[in-house]
Amino acid sequence: xxxxxxxxxxxxxxxxxxxxxxxxxxxxxxxxxxxxxxxxxxxxxxxxxxxxxxxxxxxxxxxxxxxxxxxxxxxxxxxxxxxxxxxxxxxxxxxxxxxxxxxxxxxxxxxxxxxxxxxxxxxxxxxxxxxxxxxxxxxxxxxxxxxxxxxxxxxxxxxxxxxxxxxxxxxxxxxxxxxxxxxxxxxxxxxxxxxxxxxxxxxxxxxxxxxxxxxxxxxxxxxxxxxxxxxxxxxxxxxxxxxxxxxxxxxxxxxxxxxxxxxxxxxxxxxxxxxxxxxxxxxxxxxxxxxxxxxxxxxxxxxxxxxxxxxxxxxxxxxxxxxxxxxxxxxxxxxxxxxxxxxxxxxxxxxxxxxxxxxxxxxxxxxxxxxxxxxxxxxxxxxxxxxxxxxxxxxxxx
Amino acid sequence: xxxxxxxxxxxxxxxxxxxxxxxxxxxxxxxxxxxxxxxxxxxxxxxxxxxxxxxxxxxxxxxxxxxxxxxxxxxxxxxxxxxxxxxxxxxxxxxxxxxxxxxxxxxxxxxxxxxxxxxxxxxxxxxxxxxxxxxxxxxxxxxxxxxxxxxxxxxxxxxxxxxxxxxxxxxxxxxxxxxxxxxxxxxxxxxxxxxxxxxxxxxxxxxxxxxxxxxxxxxxxxxxxxxxxxxxxxxxxxxxxxxxxxxxxxxxxxxxxxxxxxxxxxxxxxxxxxxxxxxxxxxxxxxxxxxxxxxxxxxxxxxxxxxxxxxxxxxxxxxxxxxxxxxxxxxxxxxxxxxxxxxxxxxxxxxxxxxxxxxxxxxxxxxxxxxxxxxxxxxxxxxxxxxxxxxxxxxxxxxxxxxxxxxxxxxxxxxxxxxxxxxxxxxxx
Numbered sequence: 001x002x003x004x005x006x007x008x009x010x011x012x013x014x015x016x017x018x019x020x021x022x023x024x025x026x027x028x029x030x031x032x033x034x035x036x037x038x039x040x041x042x043x044x045x046x047x048x049x050x051x052x053x054x055x056x057x058x059x060x061x062x063x064x065x066x067x068x069x070x071x072x073x074x075x076x077x078x079x080x081x082x083x084x085x086x087x088x089x090x091x092x093x094x095x096x097x098x099x100x101x102x103x104x105x106x107x108x109x110x111x112x113x114x115x116x117x118x119x120x121x122x123x124x125x126x127x128x129x130x131x132x133x134x135x136x137x138x139x140x141x142x143x144x145x146x147x148x149x150x151x152x153x154x155x156x157x158x159x160x161x162x163x164x165x166x167x168x169x170x171x172x173x174x175x176x177x178x179x180x181x182x183x184x185x186x187x188x189x190x191x192x193x194x195x196x197x198x199x200x201x202x203x204x205x206x207x208x209x210x211x212x213x214x215x216x217x218x219x220x221x222x223x224x225x226x227x228x229x230x231x232x233x234x235x236x237x238x239x240x241x242x243x244x245x246x247x248x249x250x251x252x253x254x255x256x257x258x259x260x261x262x263x264x265x266x267x268x269x270x271x272x273x274x275x276x277x278x279x280x281x282x283x284x285x286x287x288x289x290x291x292x293x294x295x296x297x298x299x300x301x302x303x304x305x306x307x308x309x310x311x312x313x314x315x316x317x318x319x320x321x322x323x324x325x326x327x328x329x330x331x332x333x334x335x336x337x338x339x340x341x342x343x344x345x346x347x348x349x350x351x352x353x354x355x356x357x358x359x360x361x362x363x364x365x366x367x368x369x370x371x372x373x374x375x376x377x378x379x380x381x382x383x384x385x386x387x388x389x390x391x392x393x394x395x396x397x398x
Numbered sequence: 399x400x401x402x403x404x405x406x407x408x409x410x411x412x413x414x415x416x417x418x419x420x421x422x423x424x425x426x427x428x429x430x431x432x433x434x435x436x437x438x439x440x441x442x443x444x445x446x447x448x449x450x451x452x453x454x455x456x457x458x459x460x461x462x463x464x465x466x467x468x469x470x471x472x473x474x475x476x477x478x479x480x481x482x483x484x485x486x487x488x489x490x491x492x493x494x495x496x497x498x499x500x501x502x503x504x505x506x507x508x509x510x511x512x513x514x515x516x517x518x519x520x521x522x523x524x525x526x527x528x529x530x531x532x533x534x535x536x537x538x539x540x541x542x543x544x545x546x547x548x549x550x551x552x553x554x555x556x557x558x559x560x561x562x563x564x565x566x567x568x569x570x571x572x573x574x575x576x577x578x579x580x581x582x583x584x585x586x587x588x589x590x591x592x593x594x595x596x597x598x599x600x601x602x603x604x605x606x607x608x609x610x611x612x613x614x615x616x617x618x619x620x621x622x623x624x625x626x627x628x629x630x631x632x633x634x635x636x637x638x639x640x641x642x643x644x645x646x647x648x649x650x651x652x653x654x655x656x657x658x659x660x661x662x663x664x665x666x667x668x669x670x671x672x673x674x675x676x677x678x679x680x681x682x683x684x685x686x687x688x689x690x691x692x693x694x695x696x697x698x699x700x701x702x703x704x705x706x707x708x709x710x711x712x713x714x715x716x717x718x719x720x721x722x723x724x725x726x727x728x729x730x731x732x733x734x735x736x737x738x739x740x741x742x743x744x745x746x747x748x749x750x751x752x753x754x755x756x757x758x759x760x761x762x763x764x765x766x767x768x769x770x771x772x773x774x775x776x777x778x779x780x781x782x783x784x785x786x787x788x789x790x791x792x793x794x795x796x797x798x799x800x801x802x803x804x805x806x807x808x809x810x811x812x813x814x815x816x817x818x819x820x821x822x823x824x825x826x827x
Contacts, residue, residue, distance in 0.1 A: 015722060015810070015814055016722055016723060016726070019715055019722065020719060022715050023712060023716055026708060026711055026712035026715060027712050029708060030705060030708050030709055030712060033705055033708075034705065037701065037702075037705070040474075044474055062510075062511075062512045062522055063512065064512050064513070064520055064585060065584055065585040066584055066626060066628075066643070069640075069642050095641070101609070101610070101611055102609035102610065102611065102631075103475060103478065104631070104632065104636050105466075105482055105632070105633075105634050105636050106469065106636075107635055107637055108465070108466075108635070119466075119469050122636060122637050124637070124641075179635070180635060180637070180638075181637070181638045181639045181649075182638040182641070183635070183637040200473070200474050200475075201473070201475060202469055202470060202475070214641075215641075215642075216641055216642065217627045217629060217642050217643060218509075218510070218511055218512070218584075218627075218629060219510075253512055253520055253521065253522070265610070265780060268779075268780050269779050269781055271778075272775075272777075275778055276775065276779065280705065280706070283429055283430075283433070283709070284709055284712055287712070287713060287716055288712070288716065290422050290425075290426060291426065291720055346704075346708070349704075350701050353697050353700050354472065354476065354698065354700075354701050355471070355472030356473065357701070
C-alpha cells in the first residue's frame with residue numbers, strides 16, 4: 001500500500017483531518033485521566049490489609065444517659081466478660097470502630113529525648129485487641145495483663161511506625177514513646193502493618209495501640225473475631241447475650257453487626273467514584289465512536305469519485321478497505337502523539353491540585369489501545385461502504 | 399427579524415434532513431454538559447460561602463500547623479490538617495468568655511449523644527452545644543420558628559430549648575413544623591423553638607469540619623454541657639488521659655470553635671489583648687478570610703471539574719467535525735445560494751446559527767439530564783447527606799460556557815464554508 005495518495009488526501013482535507021486528530025487527542029487525554037483517577041479511588045477503597053475484615057463482628061452501645069466514669073468502667077468490664085464467654089477467637093474493647101466512616105486526627109509520637117517523630121493513628125484498647133483484630137505479632141508480646149499507667153503503660157506499634165521511630169522492629173521493644181497525655185508508654189510488641197483508619201489515609205500502616213480501658217460516658221465499642229463461617233452465629237449469640245443481661249442491656253442502644261467492608265463509607269465513595277470515572281471514560285469513547293460512525297456516510301460520499309477512479313484503475317475491494325484503515329491508523333497515531341503531549345501537560349497541571357495522580361505507563365498503553373481499536377472500528381464502516389462502490393461510479397461526476 | 403426567521407427555517411430544514419446525524423450531535427453535547435454541570439454542583443457544595451456570616455465576625459484559631467497540613471496534603475484528605483487549628487480547649491474558651499468586648503461570642507462543638515422524640519425508638523443524636531449568640535454570628539435561615547433565646551439560656555436553671563437542623567427535623571418529624579414539640583436528649587426533654595433551613599446543594603460554612611453522620615443535629619444551649627457530659631468526636635490531639643467531659647474540662651485538648659463579633663476597632667484591640675494574655679498561639683481570623691479559604695472547591699472536585707471541562711472541549715471538537723462534514727456535503731446547495739446573491743456574511747451567519755442552535759439545544763438537554771445525574775451521584779458517592787442541587791449560578795455558568803463553546807464550534811466550519819468561491823461549489827452541482 002502506497003502512502004502517497006493517503007498523504008495527498010490528508011493535505012486536501014486538512015481541516016477535517018486536523019479535527020479528527022484533535023478529537024482523538026482530547027479523547028485519549030480524558031480516558032487516560034479518568035482511568036488514572038479511577039485507579040486512585042480504587043486504591044482508596046481497597047480492603048485494608050492486615051485485618052481479616054470478614055472475620056470481625058462489631059458491637060456498639062450508645063447510652064441514653066451519660067454514665068459516671070466509675071459506673072461506665074464497671075459496666076464495660078461486665079459486658080467484656082459477657083462477650084468473652086461466647087467462644088470468639090478474640091474480644092476487645094476499643095475507642096474506635098476499625099475503619100470508621102470519618103477520619104480523626106493522627107498523633108505525633110516520638111521517643112522520649114529523641115527528636116525523631118512520626119505521625120501515627122492511635123487507639124486505646126483492652127489487652128485482647130491483637131486477637132480481636134487478628135493482628136500478626138512481629139516481635140515482643142501483646143498488651144498483656146491489666147493496663148498500667150504513665151510510662152509503664154504497654155503500647156503495641158506497627159512495623160511501619162517502628163521503622164520510622166527506631167529503624168528496626170527489634171530495636172523498638174522496651175523503648176518509651178511519648179506523645180503527650182494518653183499516648184505515653186513502653187513498647188511491648190510490634191505487629192505487622194494494618195489499617196486502623198481507611199487505607200486511603202496517609203501513612204495508614206503507622207498505628208499505635210495503647211493499653212487502656214476505653215471508657216466514655218456515652219459509648220462503648222467491642223470487636224469480636226471468629227472464623228467467617230461462624231460469624232453469623234456469633235452475631236446472634238452476642239445479640240442474645242447483651243439483650244438478656246440486665247446490666248448490659250439497660251439504658252443503651254445496642255447494635256451487633258458483622259463488619260462488612262463494602263458498607264464502610266469510604267469504600268462506597270471509592271466504588272461510586274470508580275463507576276462515575278469509568279462512565280466518563282466510556283462516554284468519551286462512545287461520543288468519539290458515534291461521531292465517526294455518523295460521519296462515515298459523508299466521508300465516503302465526499303470521495304466517491306476518487307474511490308471510483310481507484311477501482312477503475314484496478315484497485316480491489318480489500319485494497320480500498322486497507323486504504324481507509326491505514327488512513328485512520330495514521331490519523332489516530334497522530335492524535336495519540338498529540339494526546340500524549342497534551343496528557344503530560346494536563347497531568348502536570350492536575351498534580352498542582354492533587355499530587356498523587358501521576359501518569360502510569362499501563363494506563364497510557366490501555367488508553368492508546370482503546371483509541372486505536374475504536375479508530376479502526378469506526379473506519380471499518382466507511383471502508384466497507386467505500387469498497388462497495390463500483391468502478392463506473394468514477395464516471396458519474398466526470 | 400424576517401431575515402432571522404428565514405435563516406432559522408433554512409437551518410431547521412438542514413437539521414431535519416438527517417435527523418440521526420442531528421441527534422448524535424445534540425446527544426453527545428448533552429452528555430458532556432450534564433457531566434460538566436454535575437462537576438460544578440459537586441464543587442459548589444464546599445465553595446463560594448459568601449453571605450453566610452454576619453459582618454465583623456471573627457473566629458479564634460491557632461497558628462497554622464505545617465507538619466500536620468503537609469501530612470494530609472496530596473491525599474484525598476487534602477486540607478484536613480488545617481482543621482486542627484480551628485479548635486480551642488475549654489479552659490481557653492472559659493478565659494475568653496470573661497472578656498466583655500465582643501458584641502457576641504460563643505463556643506461551639508458537636509458531639510453524638512442519644513435520644514429522640516419521647517415515645518419513639520431512641521437513636522443516635524448529634525448535638526451542637528453553643529450560646530444563643532451563635533445565631534448573631536451565622537446567617538441561618540429558619541424553616542420554622544426562630545433561634546435560641548438569650549433569656550432562656552440565662553435562666554437558672556436554663557430553659558431546655560433546642561433548634562433542629564432541617565436534616566434532623568426531617569429524620570425525627572418527617573419535615574413537619576416541629577416547633578413546640580419535644581426532643582429527649584440524653585434524658586433531658588428539650589422544646590423545639592426553631593428549625594434551620596438547609597441551603598440547597600451547599601454545606602454550611604459553620605458545618606464544614608463536621609463529619610457527615612453528624613450533620614443532622616440539634617442545637618442546645620452550652621449551659622447544658624455539664625449535665626449532658628458530651629465527648630466530642632473531633633479532639634486535637636486525639637489522645638488524653640481522661641477522655642470524659644470532666645477530663646476535658648481542664649485539659650489542654652482542643653475541641654471547640656470560638657466565634658466572636660467585634661464591630662469596633664476598640665473591641666478588636668481589647669479582645670486581641672485578651673487572646674495574647676490567654677495564649678500567644680491564638681489568633682483572630684476574620685469572616686472574610688474564612689470565606690476566602692473556601693473560595694475553591696476541595697482538590698478532588700477541582701480535578702473532576704477540570705476533567706469534565708476537557709470532556710466539553712472534546713465534545714465541541716466532535717461537533718465542529720460533524721458540522722464541517724455536513725456543510726461540505728451541502729456544498730452544491732451553498733453554491734446555489736452564493737450564486738443567487740447570498741454574501742459570505744449571510745452564509746457565515748447561517749452556519750453560525752446552525753452550530754449555536756445545535757450546541758445550545760444540546761446544552762439545555764444536558765442541563766435537564768443533570769438532574770437525574772445529580773441524583774445518581776448522590777447515591778453513588780455518599781460524601782455528605784447534603785444533596786447536590788442545580789442552582790441558577792450553575793445553570794448560568796454552564797450556559798455561558800456552552801454558548802462560548804457553541805460560538806467557537808460553529809465559527810470554523812462557517813468560516814470554511816463561507817470562504818470558498820461559489821464557482822468551486824457550483825462545479826459540484
